[in-house]
Amino acid sequence: MSKDSGYDSAAESVSSSEVVHAVNRLVQEDLGDGPLILPLYSNLMQRREQCVNGLCCSGSCKPCLFHKASMGCPRGANCLYCHECDIDADRIPQRPRKTLRHKIKRNVEELLQRFDTSPERVHDQLQSMASSSHYAANFLA
Template sequence: MAHHPKQHGGRVGHGSESSLSEESSSTEWVLRLNKQWQAEDVDINSFTDNEPSSSSNQKSSMPSMPSMPSVSVLSVPAAQGSASASAHPQRGPPCVIMAPIVHALLQSHRAGVCDPCVFFNSARGCRAGRTCPFCHLDHPKVNVAGSNRPRKVIRDKIKERIEHCLQGPQDEVHACLQEVARDHAYARCLVRGYLDEDAQGDLKENSPTQPGEVIFL
């Protein structure tokens, strides 16, 4: 004989009420899970008895992506204005812009055939700057003592030529002294000595010039 749950005041017993609540919760959980699987396109039948199904019956949870073509990476020079190149520009060697006359003097100096400026290597210094057609780089000093010193006759002629240059037109003094200095190392040293004395004389007096006297500016 079946036993019916006792009703107290029209209410179902606590055991029956708990069973109904559990069934309702289970039903809602299954419905939510079924909707979630349907949204993800998962086959519920593939999950049977907690056994892994064969690879032929499995369905991917995500749609398969189309095969992408292979892309080769090209290095873009900085000159084309790429984003990475503009953010981190590569620095090349410093660009030195030289006047043609300076470039020619540098080449001749490296070849050992330059013409050192007599004013630049003296106490007076050269006022022409970059426009000077003679070399302003450092040169080794030459010892003119002993056997390198010319005879007295030649030394006297060199002094006469230097004095002749200093008494000539001011715009020709530099070229004239350069010509004298090219002949002999002693002549170059003597020219520098004259210019050093002239520089010291300018410091102690600013008197008017005498006829034929040249003041180097």
């Protein structure tokens, strides 16, 4: 009998691979092999202006995970994510299998250990992780 890999659907494996690709992309950008960050920054700033003006509720908004947290958002007014919208307020909570939950917790703990060296990058990576997994968003909130 084969061991259970911890994934109960293709969607979960896709979402975890998306996180891996996002982390790899961030590492490549950090090393200088990736695309310039300026276009990404200007795109996020445009989205932030839309949110401030109340135009973000069309579903394209990326809410900040940390804005409503007890300590608040570490970036404050400089945050590129929306502080106006709630994170999936109407979503149905999902609980993935235990191995995937442990994997998400382990990844979050590893990222938080690197927070002192690169808080901006860790914030972006946690945002990316939460956008691909409802469990990660609930865990971080």
